[in-house]
Amino acid sequence: KRHKFWETQPVGQFKDLGDPSLPEGPIEPPTPLLEVKQEPYNLPNLYEWITCDMNSEDMCSEVYNLLTNNYVEDDENMFRFNYSKEFLRWALHPPGYFTSWHIGVRVKSSKKLVAFITGVPARIRARDTVVNMAEINFLCVHKKLRSKRLAPVMIKEVTRRVHLENIWQAAYTAGVVIPTPISTCQYWHRSLNPKKLIDVGFSRLGARMTMSRTIKLYKLPDSTSTPGFRKMEPHDIPAVTRLLRDYLSQFLVAPDFDENDIEHWLLPREDVVESFLVESPETHEITDFCSFYTLPSSILGNQNYSTLKAAYSYYNVSTKTPLLQLMNDALIVAKRKDYDVFNALDVMQNEGFLKELKFGPGDGKLHYYLYNYRLNHVMRPSELGLVLL
Numbered sequence: 001k002r003h004k005f006w007e008t009q010p011v012g013q014f015k016d017l018g019d020p021s022l023p024e025g026p027i028e029p030p031t032p033l034l035e036v037k038q039e040p041y042n043l044p045n046l047y048e049w050i051t052c053d054m055n056s057e058d059m060c061s062e063v064y065n066l067l068t069n070n071y072v073e074d075d076e077n078m079f080r081f082n083y084s085k086e087f088l089r090w091a092l093h094p095p096g097y098f099t100s101w102h103i104g105v106r107v108k109s110s111k112k113l114v115a116f117i118t119g120v121p122a123r124i125r126a127r128d129t130v131v132n133m134a135e136i137n138f139l140c141v142h143k144k145l146r147s148k149r150l151a152p153v154m155i156k157e158v159t160r161r162v163h164l165e166n167i168w169q170a171a172y173t174a175g176v177v178i179p180t181p182i183s184t185c186q187y188w189h190r191s192l193n194p195k196k197l198i199d200v201g202f203s204r205l206g207a208r209m210t211m212s213r214t215i216k217l218y219k220l221p222d223s224t225s226t227p228g229f230r231k232m233e234p235h236d237i238p239a240v241t242r243l244l245r246d247y248l249s250q251f252l253v254a255p256d257f258d259e260n261d262i263e264h265w266l267l268p269r270e271d272v273v274e275s276f277l278v279e280s281p282e283t284h285e286i287t288d289f290c291s292f293y294t295l296p297s298s299i300l301g302n303q304n305y306s307t308l309k310a311a312y313s314y315y316n317v318s319t320k321t322p323l324l325q326l327m328n329d330a331l332i333v334a335k336r337k338d339y340d341v342f343n344a345l346d347v348m349q350n351e352g353f354l355k356e357l358k359f360g361p362g363d364g365k366l367h368y369y370l371y372n373y374r375l376n377h378v379m380r381p382s383e384l385g386l387v388l389l
């Protein structure tokens with residue numbers, strides 16, 4: 001397949017896959033800052049760039065509306081991600097964020113927002129090297145402006161603005177295959193509200209299964225089972241940071257979280273991110289951790305339902321409590337909070353609980369990418385310790 005844009009970019013190219021002579025690490029050296037293009041890339045005449053301050057209620061609403069109507073849909077157009085405004089502000093305002101990396105495109109005449117792309121800074125470790133990267137997300141072009149090669153311009157502009165901050169690598173995921181995935185993961189789904197998932201057409205009644213038998217199959221207890229299982233609180237930040245850093249050190253690619261990062265990404269936020277830990281009743285040691293983020297989806301073309309309430313497994317660590325038991329408690333909490341489904345990728349050690357806890361494999365794949373950083377090893381999902389929103 002010809003990738004006219006991606007073949008021009010410093011990313012692993014399909015033709016290079018077998019070539020072990022190419023060294024791992026940056027593909028291109030940094031450009032001297034004074035030589036980085038100072039002015040924005042040219043857009044087609046009708047359009048103009050806009051920097052999106054997500055702390056502005058109006059701007060955040062415009063971004064929310066663009067994504068609600070034009071962001072990612074599954075292959076059968078059954079769902080479309082419906083990130084909330086609170087979630088977007090959380091996702092785009094981690095420690096050290098740059099408003100200039102939150103980029104929109106407006107129609108000059110109508111001022112209508114028709115495209116968006118974002119970056120946030122992140123320290124990512126690849127093998128033994130910690131690299132300052134940009135995590136790129138929320139690339140969206142209005143449905144009416146597709147297939148006009150706008151995406152490459154969006155990507156070049158966010159690249160330019162990241163370069164201006166002396167950052168030369170990026171990490172991103174996509175459902176599409178472009179040069180060149182560092183890993184390909186699979187989504188798994190655990191029904192919490194099987195009746196709704198069957199009504200919307202996502203799940204089907206199993207052979208020789210009645211609805212009431214299916215509801216019973218997925219039934220969960222009302223209360224969690226692990227002694228000392230509780231919500232994470234601010235005073236837990238140092239212990240959770242230690243626990244997660246130790247745990248993530250086993251993976252080939254993983255975030256290099258410090259306490260500030262943990263405070264932002266893992267302290268519970270209503271309807272955005274939930275995190276729990278196990279504090280040993282005897283020793284008061286924090287031995288385990290689990291978390292999930294809240295990403296609803298619009299249900300497209302169904303008379304009875306408009307929104308799917310989905311929880312997405314985030315970072316989980318088990319050192320004392322069996323991972324199965326820890327994640328079953330996460331399912332119990334999610335069910336109690338009225339989620340319809342609990343989703344998880346087969347990354348990290350998730351394969352160890354997916355089948356046992358009645359997750360079913362999805363038909364969607366998620367490909368992970370690095371920009372301007374070569375890894376000569378296509379990773380198995382279990383070697384990957386990174387979850388992007």
Ligand SMILES: CCCCCCCCCCCCCC(=O)CSCCNC(=O)CCNC(=O)[C@H](O)C(C)(C)COP(=O)(O)OP(=O)(O)OC[C@H]1O[C@@H](n2cnc3c(N)ncnc32)[C@H](O)[C@@H]1OP(=O)(O)O
Binds near residue numbers: 004134138155174176
């Ligand atoms: C040092 C810092 C570096 C920072 C930058 C790092 C890189 C960041 C990269 C971005 C990471 C984003 C991560 C992220 O946000 C998470 S993945 C979610 C992406 N968004 C959606 O799927 C929303 C619905 N779709 C759309 O809005 C459009 O279809 C988009 C805008 C996706 C493409 O608009 P379009 O109207 O359908 O297409 P054209 O404008 O005509 O352009 C066609 C070209 O775009 C390539 N394409 C298509 N989808 C892509 C995708 N998801 N990543 C990368 N490239 C993608 C495609 O291969 C082709 O190039 P090629 O001819 O070479 O094959």
Ligand SMILES: CCOC(=O)c1cnc2ccc(OC)cc2c1SCCC#N
Binds near residue numbers: 074079187197308
């Ligand atoms: C019921 C299981 O499917 C989903 O939760 C879901 C919801 N909304 C989406 C919106 C866009 C979309 O585009 C790929 C997929 C979904 C999916 S399946 C893949 C995500 C997970 N897990």
